[in-house]
Amino acid sequence: MTIPNAPQYVTKDTPLEEIIALMKRDGAVFVRGFVSPTDVDKAYEEVRPRLDKSAAWKGSFFPEETQKAPNLISLSPTYTRTQMMHPLFQQLCDHFLVTRSWNWWGDKWSESVSRPYLTSTVALRVGPGAKPQPLHRDDYVHHNVIAEAAEFDYRSQIGINVLVAGCKVTKENGGTRFIPGSHLWANDRPTPPNVADCVYASLEKGDALIFFASLYHGAGHNTTADEYRTVFSTYVTRGYLRQEENQFLAVPLERVREYDRETQKFIGYALSDPVCGHVEEQDPIYVVYPEELETGKSIHF
Ligand SMILES: O=C(O)CCC(=O)C(=O)O
Numbered sequence: 001m002t003i004p005n006a007p008q009y010v011t012k013d014t015p016l017e018e019i020i021a022l023m024k025r026d027g028a029v030f031v032r033g034f035v036s037p038t039d040v041d042k043a044y045e046e047v048r049p050r051l052d053k054s055a056a057w058k059g060s061f062f063p064e065e066t067q068k069a070p071n072l073i074s075l076s077p078t079y080t081r082t083q084m085m086h087p088l089f090q091q092l093c094d095h096f097l098v099t100r101s102w103n104w105w106g107d108k109w110s111e112s113v114s115r116p117y118l119t120s121t122v123a124l125r126v127g128p129g130a131k132p133q134p135l136h137r138d139d140y141v142h143h144n145v146i147a148e149a150a151e152f153d154y155r156s157q158i159g160i161n162v163l164v165a166g167c168k169v170t171k172e173n174g175g176t177r178f179i180p181g182s183h184l185w186a187n188d189r190p191t192p193p194n195v196a197d198c199v200y201a202s203l204e205k206g207d208a209l210i211f212f213a214s215l216y217h218g219a220g221h222n223t224t225a226d227e228y229r230t231v232f233s234t235y236v237t238r239g240y241l242r243q244e245e246n247q248f249l250a251v252p253l254e255r256v257r258e259y260d261r262e263t264q265k266f267i268g269y270a271l272s273d274p275v276c277g278h279v280e281e282q283d284p285i286y287v288v289y290p291e292e293l294e295t296g297k298s299i300h301f
């Protein structure tokens with residue numbers, strides 16, 4: 001029996017319209033057999049060395065038992081090809097995150113179409129004993145503000161994430177938990193999200209959880225003695241959330257180094273609070289001053 005507002009399991013062959021309707025209603029869908037276990041294993045082998053050397057997190061967003069591998073495109077061509085560029089994920093991003101606007105261009109009424117693009121990638125390996133993450137919205141990174149709405153509103157949604165299970169994911173080993181329907185909630189609700197309203201991802205290796213970045217969610221509690229829960233995470237956002245002139249590609253680093261620090265920060269070598277613009281989970285100013293990386297203040301939100 002289908003329980004209303006309980007997130008549904010679909011396959012990558014389920015008609016796109018059905019998946020879109022479920023996303024609008026629940027804010028999330030589970031996709032069975034999203035990537036083959038062979039491709040997941042290959043991607044895992046490509047990111048494992050980085051996960052193994054992940055330093056313990058000192059902030060409160062991740063428990064210290066969680067190891068992370070950011071920058072997956074550099075690490076794993078298999079991940080990039082089979083997960084980030086997955087046709088179903090691409091179709092959903094195209095459906096929900098293309099921005100179209102109309103303007104007068106002289107006397108011509110013209111349309112601009114901005115396509116979605118990648119905003120961040122990370123593999124997350126939650127170790128035994130890891131406490132749950134706080135429930136949060138990933139679109140807080142881009143300061144998204146949502147007004148209370150009974151109906152789905154395209155313009156309120158600025159991001160979609162896909163989590164792909166790198167192993168069997170269960171409630172016990174820290175499976176992602178989330179509140180179905182919370183993608184419709186206003187930011188300024190007077191009460192915090194309630195863990196009791198959560199459902200827990202239960203995934204086989206290669207299954208996916210696709211959800212709006214506005215959905216309240218977080219990694220669960222790993223209560224096992226010896227299981228490591230790995231997921232690959234891909235975040236996509238609207239294409240206009242960027243600088244007009246791409247300073248990072250247009251200005252060579254040698255030129256950037258000739259300017260003072262305030263100028264470098266204004267060019268873009270700074271974090272936008274909370275965590276936008278990081279490089280390998282660090283403030284991008286360390287790309288300009290790599291010698292400060294050891295002594296500098298690292299991000300631990
Ligand atoms: O590890 C998970 O299950 C979710 C991670 C997450 O929500 C995040 O890092 O923003």
Ligand SMILES: [Fe+2]
Nearest residue numbers: 137138217218
């Ligand atoms: Fe998150």
